Amino acid sequence: PYVVTDLCSGCRYTECVTVCPVECFHVDERMTYIDPDNCIDCGGCAPICPVGAIQADFLLPADKQAWIGINRERAALTPVLTQRLPPLPGAPALPQGAGGGG
Numbered sequence: 001p002y003v004v005t006d007l008c009s010g011c012r013y014t015e016c017v018t019v020c021p022v023e024c025f026h027v028d029e030r031m032t033y034i035d036p037d038n039c040i041d042c043g044g045c046a047p048i049c050p051v052g053a054i055q056a057d058f059l060l061p062a063d064k065q066a067w068i069g070i071n072r073e074r075a076a077l078t079p080v081l082t083q084r085l086p087p088l089p090g091a092p093a094l095p096q097g098a099g100g101g102g
């Protein structure tokens with residue numbers, strides 16, 4: 001499955017939920033998480049994340065592999081998110097035209 005990493009934390013642009021065909025995404029007050037049992041590895045979410053927070057599990061560098069377990073644990077404890085939310089106040093500004101589309 002795909003995995004949301006710490007780059008999402010405090011940012012949470014939630015572009016990912018607009019492309020996921022199977023409602024994988026869960027959310028808390030800081031970031032999103034992917035339910036690994038629902039993810040069908042379509043790959044749609046990774047390129048659309050404006051901060052590059054999402055990666056296939058087998059491509060994660062060693063220092064990000066803890067996020068595989070964190071996504072599984074947090075997805076089980078948090079509600080499904082199916083619509084975009086406003087980014088968090090601390091989210092980095094994006095170049096014009098990025099992130100706001102679809």
Ligand code: SF4
Pocket residue numbers: 001002019020021022023024025034038039040041042043044045046
């Ligand atoms: Fe959803 Fe596809 Fe991303 Fe998996 S890879 S979380 S199915 S958009």
